[in-house]
Each structure stands twice: as C-alpha cells, then as structure tokens.
Amino acid sequence: MRFLLDAEQRAFAASLDARLTAADTPSVVRDWSRGEHGSGRALWRKIADAGVFGLAVPEEHGGLGPRPVELVVALVELGRHAVPGPLAETVAAAVLLAGLEDTGPAKRLLPALASGEAMATMASEGSYALDGDVADIRLALAHDGVRLAAGHGPVSRSLDPARRLTPLTEGGELLGGAAPFGPAVDHARLATAAQALGVGLALLDRTVAYVGQRTQFGVPVGSFQAVKHRLADAKIALEFARPLLFGAALTLDPADIAAAKVGACEAAYATARTALQLHGAIGYTAECDLSLWLTRARALRTAWGGPRECRELVVSGGGRRW
Amino acid sequence: MDLTASPADEAFRAEARAWLAAHVPREPLPSLETEEGFAAHRAWEAELAADRWSVVDWPAEYGGRDAGLIRWLAFEEEYWASGAPGRVGQNGVSLLAPTLFAHGTPEQRARVLPPMATGEVVWAQAWSEPEAGSDLASLRSRAVRVAGGWRLSGQKTWSSRAAFADRAFGLFRSDPDAPKPHRGLTYLMFDLRAPGVTVRPIGRLDGRPAFAELFLDEVFVPDEDVIGAPGEGWRIAMATAGNERGLMLRSPGRYLASARRLHALWEAQGSPEATRDRVADALIGARAYQLFTHAAACRFLEGASLGAESSMNKVFWSEYDIALHETALDLLGEEGELADTAWSEGYVFSLAGPIYAGTNEIQRDIVAERLLGLPKGRR
Known part of the structure; x- marks a missing residue:
C-alpha cells in the first residue's frame, strides 16, 4: 500500500x-x-x-x-x-x-x-x-x-x-x-469534486496572500488570531477532503465518490465564505478576480449531486465497508 | 498510488481479528476512571501483552511485534471494531515511549518499556501547572541538583490517569537562570508513590477522577530517570510531537468503529431523516481521517517529517469526536441523558479533546503560522 x-x-x-x-x-x-x-x-x-x-x-x-x-x-x-x-x-x-x-x-x-x-x-x-x-x-x-x-x-x-x-x-x-449511466455520473461527480478542491485551494492561497499584505492598526491583518483561525480551519477542511478524493479515484465506489463530493464541496464552500469575509468589501466585487472562484464554489456544490443526495448515498452504502 | 494491503499485511490483520474475537471481554469493563475499572483495564493490558498484542508497533525485545505503522493502523481498525476496552496505558505508550525510543538510553528502554507494555506500570503525564497551560514553557515546578539525582518541588495539574497510575513523566525547571523560558527545562520520570508526592484526584465533568493534581515536595529522582541531557527537556518533549506521536495519539480505527456504531444506531431508530446528514458526516469524517492518516503514514515511512501537520490531525479528530457523540445522544432521545452508557461515557471523554494535548487554539495558531506562513502575532 x-x-x-x-x-x-x-x-x-x-x-x-x-x-x-x-x-x-x-x-x-x-x-x-x-x-x-x-x-x-x-x-x-x-x-x-x-x-x-x-x-x-x-x-x-x-x-x-x-x-x-x-x-x-x-x-x-x-x-x-x-x-x-x-x-x-x-x-x-x-x-x-x-x-x-x-x-x-x-x-x-x-x-x-x-x-x-x-x-x-x-x-x-x-x-x-x-x-x-x-x-x-x-x-x-x-x-x-x-x-x-x-x-x-x-x-x-x-x-x-x-x-x-x-x-x-x-x-x-x-x-x-x-x-x-452510473459510471458516467460517478465520473462527473468525481471530476466536479476534484475541481471544487482546486477552487478551495486557490481561494485559500489568495486569501493567505491578501491577509499577509493588507495592514490595519499598523500590522498585517493576518497576524490576528481571529483571522488565522478561520484560515486554519479552511486549510484543515481542504486537507481532509483531498484524501477522500484520491481514495474515491482508486476505488470508484459510488459511496466513496459521494463522500469525496461532500468533503470537497463543503470544504471549498466554507473556504469561499472565509475568503470573502477576510477580503472584506473588495472581495464582494465582480472586478476582483476572487469572484471567479467564489461563485464557482457555490455552483460546483450543486452540480452532479448536491450535499443532500450525496449524503444519502453515503448512509445507504458507505458505512459498512469503510 | 494504491490502497491495497499486501497478503502479509492481510494475514496480520486476520490474525489480530481472530485473537480479538476469542479474547475481547463479552461484557464491557467498568469505567476506566474508577478504581475497579482501572484494575480491570490493567488486567486486560496484561492479557493483550501475554500474546504480544499490546504494543504491536514496538520492537519484539520490548514486547511488540515490529509491526510498523501500516500494520499498526490495521490492528487499530480491528481492535476498535471488535469492541475491545479503552487503553489504560495510552499516556505512556503514545507520549513517553516515543520519547524513550528517540532520546532514552538502552538501560531506560529495557527498564521502562516492558512493564509499560504489560500494564504492570501505568504512566500519567505531568505537563500542565496551575499557571502554565497553553503557555507550557512558563512552567515553574523545579528540579534541584543533589547528589545522585534531583529533587522535584512544585505543583502539576490535569494529570490524566494520575489518580490510579504508578508513575509520571514531565518537565521541570532545572535552570531558573536560563535566558529563555524554553531553556533550562529537564525531562524526568518519577514515582507517584515516592515520599513527598501527594496526589489529589480531580473529578472531571461527570465527577469521575479522570485526572489529578500532583503536589511535589522535595521528591528525590535518581539520575537514571532523567531523559536526555538536563536543560534539553523542551526540545526532547516536543521532538516527537510532530512525528508518529501526532499520528498515533488517536487512531482512525477508533473513529471508524464509532461511526459504524452510530450508523447502526441510526438505522435501529428507523433512519430518521432529521439526523441523516449528521450520520453521513460522521461516516465521511471517519473515512477522511482514515485516508488522511494512511497518506501521512506513507509520507512518514518515506522519511518526511510530519511536523505541524499533526496539528491539523488534532483539531480534526477532537472536534469530530464531539460531533459524533452529540449526534448519538440526540438520536437516543430521552435515553441520551443517561449516564454510564457507552455513548454518554464517550461523550464526556470527547469533550476534553479540544483542550488537552495542546488546545485547539494553539493548534490552529500552529497551522496558520507554520503551514500557511501567516505572521506571528499576540496570542
């Protein structure tokens, strides 16, 4: 192994x-x-x-x-x-x-x-x-x-x-x-989950860079614990979604793929919320490139099986084998 | 990239499963945090050790099977799936033993490890002090040099298992003039029944004495019980924190078994819609933790240092464990209020997770500063 x-x-x-x-x-x-x-x-x-x-x-x-x-x-x-x-x-x-x-x-x-x-x-x-x-x-x-x-x-x-x-x-x-259709839908779901993880990673990278250079009260806002902890949580969620994704690619088991979809999309979406909050108003503009990933995170969450459908698949298939 | 176990690993897993099926007590043992339960758990460790199942990853000379990390993970999956009891020796095995393997002398390993493996000597940790929690390096308990050893004085607290344990290990300030708080600390082992030691058990949330305060008054410790060089205690205590210790503190097998039991409970309750998502998240989280740990173990075996990664682990499992038990108690309805059930015992135990072994606030600081590279700031 x-x-x-x-x-x-x-x-x-x-x-x-x-x-x-x-x-x-x-x-x-x-x-x-x-x-x-x-x-x-x-x-x-x-x-x-x-x-x-x-x-x-x-x-x-x-x-x-x-x-x-x-x-x-x-x-x-x-x-x-x-x-x-x-x-x-x-x-x-x-x-x-x-x-x-x-x-x-x-x-x-x-x-x-x-x-x-x-x-x-x-x-x-x-x-x-x-x-x-x-x-x-x-x-x-x-x-x-x-x-x-x-x-x-x-x-x-x-x-x-x-x-x-x-x-x-x-x-x-x-x-x-x-x-x-099962294998095709599973591949669409796995591919969507993989993109979502990438979206989350990009949002995290951009936000880490931003809070490192944005200063308020004379220091980078990234030195504040409230900011750090949100980013730490985003990092943790994304890093625990990653192995779900590769595990699913290896087994191609529908419950594994559904778990990876939930893990990656939830992590990416939570990271999007954090990224928006930590960018402040500039992050809420279409002009800022961040918006390209923010809106993608929301859309991928629903595509090829939303959270509800995927969790349903997990409880009906996953628990006994893992 | 693959997740396929080798035939030899599969055989090891099958052997563990068969042994557990034949030996795991039919009835659950009394709570580990009672005198009676502590003794019963100690006897269970001896039974495990008699067939060399208590510390499978250790070298054979100390009672293990040289199983390595991958087989240890398989053993843990089988262990917790079998419904076997909690591990009374966990503090010694997961905190002290890795330090002895890395920094102890052959004499210390030969003397300390075999009775740890059998449960004959159960270890408590003695890190925290009333004024030194997250800021552990500010600790004030002293070790004063005397002929042939050291004299320990001061107060330790939140010492898990100390109410019924035999010995303890911890850090003491041996050089009060050292330029930085992290310097001048020495890592020592001491007997909880030595003259000058007073153990005052503390009731945790449910009143059970899961930990204790330790009052030390000129307690003599011989030189042979110093680990590493005097003054190097901080470095030695932290060195293993980011390696396999971070991986092995809580095995994925434990959460996989809990998640499966939660799933079974949910189905037994008629698969209520209202808790479906939370049950699914428990299953997904257990799978994520299992696969994350496998990847980390593979990296570690190829020589990578896990470092700050173990802080992500700790935040993940400690919060996961609480969420899982909360879901179980909610599913149980009125029965969820009852004490002395496996679920309520697990729930009370889980609540401490985000606090001990470095609070989750400290772990998040580590993730943010060392993994994401954010600037240091005031805590």
Whole structure:
C-alpha cells in the first residue's frame, strides 16, 4: 500500500499548473462569461495537448485512459485555475461513450474529445446541461438510453457567470439503449469534486496572500488570531477532503465518490465564505478576480449531486465497508 | 498510488481479528476512571501483552511485534471494531515511549518499556501547572541538583490517569537562570508513590477522577530517570510531537468503529431523516481521517517529517469526536441523558479533546503560522 502520488503524477500537476498560470485563466473566464469562447477553446486545446482529456478516453480510441487518479490530479489543477467550460461533463461523456455496447459512437466521437477539438456536455433527463449552447456534443441521459441531443433550450445564467445552463432538446440519435449511466455520473461527480478542491485551494492561497499584505492598526491583518483561525480551519477542511478524493479515484465506489463530493464541496464552500469575509468589501466585487472562484464554489456544490443526495448515498452504502 | 494491503499485511490483520474475537471481554469493563475499572483495564493490558498484542508497533525485545505503522493502523481498525476496552496505558505508550525510543538510553528502554507494555506500570503525564497551560514553557515546578539525582518541588495539574497510575513523566525547571523560558527545562520520570508526592484526584465533568493534581515536595529522582541531557527537556518533549506521536495519539480505527456504531444506531431508530446528514458526516469524517492518516503514514515511512501537520490531525479528530457523540445522544432521545452508557461515557471523554494535548487554539495558531506562513502575532 502506498497512498501517495508518485513523482510522475506530481510532475504532471506541476506542469499543468505552470501552463495554466501562463495562460492567464482569469481573463479567459471573463471572456467565457461574456459569451466569447475563442480564448476558452484555445485553452481547452492546450489542456488536451497536456493529455488531460485523453486520461478519460480508452487507448483503443486514441486516449491513455481510463486513469482516474491522474484525472483527479488534473481536475484539481483546472479548478485551481478556474478553467471554464464543461470539464466534468466532457470527462464523463468520454466514460459513457466508451462504455456503450455499440462501439460506433465511441469511434466517431471520442477522438475529438481526446484532442480537445470538441467539448461535450451531458445531462440527465429534466436537468440542466452545462454550456449546452457551446458544447459540440450534447449527451442526454434519457429514459430509453443515451441520446445525442440535436440542440438546447433557453439559456439560464448561473450564480457563476462563467456557467450557462440549458435544458437539452428531446429526441435525437439514440446512441445506446439502457446504457449504464452510473459510471458516467460517478465520473462527473468525481471530476466536479476534484475541481471544487482546486477552487478551495486557490481561494485559500489568495486569501493567505491578501491577509499577509493588507495592514490595519499598523500590522498585517493576518497576524490576528481571529483571522488565522478561520484560515486554519479552511486549510484543515481542504486537507481532509483531498484524501477522500484520491481514495474515491482508486476505488470508484459510488459511496466513496459521494463522500469525496461532500468533503470537497463543503470544504471549498466554507473556504469561499472565509475568503470573502477576510477580503472584506473588495472581495464582494465582480472586478476582483476572487469572484471567479467564489461563485464557482457555490455552483460546483450543486452540480452532479448536491450535499443532500450525496449524503444519502453515503448512509445507504458507505458505512459498512469503510 | 494504491490502497491495497499486501497478503502479509492481510494475514496480520486476520490474525489480530481472530485473537480479538476469542479474547475481547463479552461484557464491557467498568469505567476506566474508577478504581475497579482501572484494575480491570490493567488486567486486560496484561492479557493483550501475554500474546504480544499490546504494543504491536514496538520492537519484539520490548514486547511488540515490529509491526510498523501500516500494520499498526490495521490492528487499530480491528481492535476498535471488535469492541475491545479503552487503553489504560495510552499516556505512556503514545507520549513517553516515543520519547524513550528517540532520546532514552538502552538501560531506560529495557527498564521502562516492558512493564509499560504489560500494564504492570501505568504512566500519567505531568505537563500542565496551575499557571502554565497553553503557555507550557512558563512552567515553574523545579528540579534541584543533589547528589545522585534531583529533587522535584512544585505543583502539576490535569494529570490524566494520575489518580490510579504508578508513575509520571514531565518537565521541570532545572535552570531558573536560563535566558529563555524554553531553556533550562529537564525531562524526568518519577514515582507517584515516592515520599513527598501527594496526589489529589480531580473529578472531571461527570465527577469521575479522570485526572489529578500532583503536589511535589522535595521528591528525590535518581539520575537514571532523567531523559536526555538536563536543560534539553523542551526540545526532547516536543521532538516527537510532530512525528508518529501526532499520528498515533488517536487512531482512525477508533473513529471508524464509532461511526459504524452510530450508523447502526441510526438505522435501529428507523433512519430518521432529521439526523441523516449528521450520520453521513460522521461516516465521511471517519473515512477522511482514515485516508488522511494512511497518506501521512506513507509520507512518514518515506522519511518526511510530519511536523505541524499533526496539528491539523488534532483539531480534526477532537472536534469530530464531539460531533459524533452529540449526534448519538440526540438520536437516543430521552435515553441520551443517561449516564454510564457507552455513548454518554464517550461523550464526556470527547469533550476534553479540544483542550488537552495542546488546545485547539494553539493548534490552529500552529497551522496558520507554520503551514500557511501567516505572521506571528499576540496570542
């Protein structure tokens, strides 16, 4: 047993971090929020070049996957940089397509997902699809199977300006009947949890930096115990969410994934509240980049299984095995 | 990255499980914090030790199995899952023994560790003083040099288990002229029944004498009971705090077992909706603590120093433990008020967690300053 990332996995995270830092993701997020997707598409291809989407795509379809641990490593970094777009959905769509009995749709659609040329969104019947107006592939998890939706309904704005929610149109090509949605939904949930952890880590880093330089009463506000203790609690919550996430990537057990979703999203959201409070009024502005992560933390909490649904899964499945 | 136990580790776990199934008392022992219960828990330690299950991670020469951290974690999961009694020797095993392994002499280890492993000698800690709690380095109890040893005088307090224990260990000021409060302290072991020692038991919240005040009046301690060099006590006492000791103070197995029992209680009560989220959080927290500890153990085994990380551990388990027991008592309804149940005993015990072993305020300062790099300020 060695429950630690190896050197290669750590190097992968570091190289993604470096690429994303260089890409100035905050301005990409702001473009995306205005409906200008060019810079986001370009970033998406860089992420694909780094091998991220290939981690969800099996080798026979041009990928390197499935590699859930590496996917989590990558999605934590993407969350840390607030990368916009249907990331969890694209990962889950790859898993879904690869698992279909008929290999035709996978052969047709997966190479473009792996290469970053295409983005996929995915939604259960009656749910919103993230960025359904932008995605090239829209998968509807319908009562009779997976359908390739032809279009989308009206666009609703999310609390996170970089996320736009649409229902998918009914009907469309039936790619597979009675497909097992479980693994795809689990991957979407795990990928969302991983992004949430990254969002929380970014909020913590930014807030630690801010309270170190912001002075009041002649000293950095970060020297006050009330401030320190809130940040210590955020750090503790995030560090205890991290192993839940990697444990879930290893077992892919639905209860483990649900636990990781609760752990990461609660930690990220609590960190967002702390970050907002400790930034003071400047943190409450759209102008301050902090807002990109603050609003993301709220949105990811609900996506692919909110706290209630995930806790339900934990009490119905987790307790006896752990 | 993997979570798969080796066949040898699995075999070790199975052996522990079988032994526990055959030996764990059918009826719970009386409370550890009573004279009768203390004796019963001491006898249980002897039974564990007879088959070398009392200190599995220790070297065989002192009564252990050289099991290492990973197997220790497995043993603890089996131990607490089996419903086995609380550990009366915990203070000695988790606080003093690691210090002796790191800083004691071979003679001290040979003399002190085997009777600690069997429960023949139960140790109490003697850190706090009436005026030295979180600011432990301001302690004033003295150790004065005399021929062949030291004479200890002063007052210690909140000494867990001291009401019924045999010996104690702690820090004493041996050089009152040292330039800083952390200097000039010496780490000593002493007999709680030595002439000049008065033990005054203190009732904890439920009245049981879980700790005691110690009054020391010219108590003689021979040189052989000084650990490390005189004046180096602070460094020695703190050196192990950030390593395996931080990991081993409370094992994940303990909370996994408690969370499973809470879950079973919740189901037995008809799975009430109102407490579902809290039960789920207890399960999630136990899993998080288990996996966090596994990762920390792996880092430690690869040579990393855990350092301030153990402060995160301490805040996490101490607050987790209270929340879990509060949920259980709430689930029990009217029965939740009753004393002398496993849940109420656990609840009273849990309430002390955020206070002892370095208050959670001190731990949060450590996390903020050493892990996050925030500037030091007034406490």
